[in-house]
Amino acid sequence: MSSDIVDRITAHVPSHGGSNKKLTGVAQFWLVFRYISLFIILAMIILPIYVLVINSFKGPTVYLPDALNLPKHWTLSTWPAAWAALGVPMMRTLFFVVQSSIISAIIGSINGYVLAKWRFRGSKMVFTLFLFGMFIPYQAIMIPLVQFNRAVGLTGSIYVLVLAHVVYGIPICTLIFRNYYAAIPDEIIEAGRVDGASMVRIYRSIMLPLSIPGFVVVLIWQFTSAWNDFLFAIFLTGGSPSLAVATTALNFITGGMQINYGVNMTASFMASIPTLLVYMFLGRYFLRGLLSGSLKG
C-alpha cells in the first residue's frame, strides 16, 4: 500500500463493473444505484461551469430565464469587449505570476532540501512555525504590509504582488518540497557524502535532477493560487486601474452597476481559461499541491 496520498487516491482499484464475474441481483442493484448517484452529482458539479461557458457565446443580451439553455445562435460578439477590458490586466497577471512562481519554487526547493535531509538543531520548530504561516488569515498582516510597501517605495509597482506571493508562498512551497525530498532515500545522500560531495554539490548533481515533478507541482500551485488571488491584489494595488490584475479587473467589470450580462459572463470565462487549462492538462500535479495543504493523509 503506497503511503503517498495522491498515489493512494489514483490507485487502480479493480472495479466491479468491468469484471466478467456474474453479479448477484443485490450487487447489480447497488452498481446501478452508484452510477445514478454519481451522474446526478456530476450534473450538479457541471451546472455552474456549463452556465459559465454557454452564456459566453450568446452575445450581449442574455435573458436570465434562458441562461440554462444552449445559445440559439452561437456568437463571439461579446469577446472583443471582454478582451478590451481584461486583456491588459490578464497579461499583467501572467507577467507577475510567472516570476513569483519561479522564485517561490527555487526558495521552496532549497528549504525543502535542507529541512528533509540536512536538519539542524531547531529545524523542526522552524518548519512548524513556517506551517502556521500557511494558515493565517492575510488580513492579519495586510495593514503592515501596505505600510511596508509604501516605506520601501514598492507601492504602485506590480512587484508588490511578486513579493507577497513569494513571501507568503514560502510555507506551502517548503512543505511540498520537504515531503517530496523526504521520499528520496537517505542512502543517495550518504553515497554522495562518501564520495566527498558537499551539501550544495549533492543538491545540484543528485537532488535537483530528481526534482522536476516537485517543481511542476509547486509552479502549478503557485500559478493557480496567484492567478486566482483577489485579497492581496485588491489590498496591495489599492484597486488602481494601472495595476489591475485578472481578478480585480473582472470584479470591476462584473461588480459595476451597469448590467451587461453577456459581456460579464464572457469576461468571467475568459479570466478562468488559464487555470481551467492548467487543471485540464496537469490535474494530477494540481491535486498533489492541493492535498499537501492537508499536511497528513
Added chain:
Amino acid sequence: MSKGKSKAHGGITSRWGGFFFVLPSIIAVAIFVYGMIAWTLNISLSNKNSSAVHNPKFVGIANFTGLIHDERFTHAFGNLIKFTVVFIAGTLISGFIMALLLEKGIKGEGVFRSVYLYPMAISFIAMGTVWNWLMNSTHGEGAAGINLILAKLHLSFLQSDWYVSPKSSMYAMALPAIWQMSGYVLALFLAGFRGIPDDLREAARVDGASEAKIYRYVLFPQLSPTFLTVLIILGHISMKVFDLIIGISGKTYITDVLAVYMWQVTFDFTNYAKGAAIAMVILLMVAIVVIPYLRYVNKSEEYN
C-alpha cells in the same frame, strides 16, 4: 574509518550549512508573518482610527470592546457562524457520500473524480456572476437559475429567495462554497479509505460481518484522523471566506462576514485600528482551530 570521519564532518557542516541556506526564509517569515502580526496587534491597540491620526496613542483593548457594541460586527460574526455550520456540514456530508460511492472502484472513476475536483481550479471572482444568476430570487413566472430548475422538476415549493432574504442569505452563500470544496473532501476521504489495509476488510468478511457492519465497525473508525483533518481544513477556510462573498453579492450588509467587513473598515472608512482589531479576531479564530492541529501533526510525525 574514513567513512566515519566524513560522516562526522558532514554532521557539522549540515548543522550550520543547512541553517545558512534556510536563513533568508526564516528572516522573511519572522518579519512578514510574525512581525507583521505583532504590528497589526499594535495597531489594533491604538487610536489610529483615521488616516488623519499621525501619532497614534495606546488605547488598550478599546477597539475590541468597541467591536462588541458594533452592530455591524456582531451581525457579520453571526453570519460567519451560520455560514460555517452549513458549509462544514454540507461539504463533509457531500464529500463523504462521493467517497463512499467511489471508494470500491468503479468504471470511469477517474472522470468522476476529475470533474468533482474541477471547481477548485476556478476563482470565485469568476464564478460569482454564475452563482449570482443561479441563485436568482425570482419565483413563479420568470424564475431563473435554480428556482427555474426546481419549477421544472415540479418542486416549486422549494424555490428560495436565496441570499436576498436575511433569513436564508448565509445558508444560500454556503451552497457555492460546498460546490467548490466537496471534491477536496472527497479526495481526502478517498485517500483515507484506500489507506486502510485490505486485510481488515477481509478478516471481517471471513468472520461473517455484513457489508454495512464492515463500514460501521471496521472502516469508519479508521477514518477518524481524516475526519479531523477535514474539519480543520474546512474550519480555517470558512473563517477567512472573502472572495466568494465579494464575487456573488459584493459588500452588501445582508451577507456581511468578518473578512469583508475588515476590508470595508480598512479601505473605505480608513479606520486602521478597527480593521486591525477585526483582523486579530479572525486570526484568533483560525489559531484556535489550527494550532492544536499543528501540534497533533507534529506529534504523530515523531512516530514515523
